[in-house]
Amino acid sequence: MVTYIERGDIFNIKGINSYAHGCNCAGAMGKGVALQFKKKFPLMYKQYKDLCASGKYQLGDVFLYQFDEGFVFNLATQQSWKTKADKDAIRTSLTKMFDIACKYDITQIALPKIGAGLGGLDWMEVKLIIENVVSKYANINLHVVENFDGDI
Numbered sequence: 617m618v619t620y621i622e623r624g625d626i627f628n629i630k631g632i633n634s635y636a637h638g639c640n641c642a643g644a645m646g647k648g649v650a651l652q653f654k655k656k657f658p659l660m661y662k663q664y665k666d667l668c669a670s671g672k673y674q675l676g677d678v679f680l681y682q683f684d685e686g687f688v689f690n691l692a693t694q695q696s697w698k699t700k701a702d703k704d705a706i707r708t709s710l711t712k713m714f715d716i717a718c719k720y721d722i723t724q725i726a727l728p729k730i731g732a733g734l735g736g737l738d739w740m741e742v743k744l745i746i747e748n749v750v751s752k753y754a755n756i757n758l759h760v761v762e763n764f765d766g767d768i
Contacts, residue, residue, distance in 0.1 A: 634686040
């Protein structure tokens, strides 16, 4: 199931301790919600940057980071911060994320509006992709924050 939250901060949703966001494959988290992930999880950022530098993080991949209280799903949705997000990569990485979530019994995930803002895609098209993927995973609740109300 998908719940859309018009405005908020994914890190402040009660009962949620697993998060996801769209990433590029170039190792940059310098703007938008990605910058918040970089600040909140500096060790994750270092591992992500190293993974990108090695060439082992490609479109459609998921880099799973586990921290004390939960997980972060880093979804490879964009080749670089200069390019648009890729719809197929969004679909593939979301599917992989939900498969991993099932394996770890994760039933709640918070996600910002991926692929649209800095990713340059039409949000309504991305929403259709999200809804199509989520429909195959009845036991997972995805909370999508459409507009971030944090310190960006």
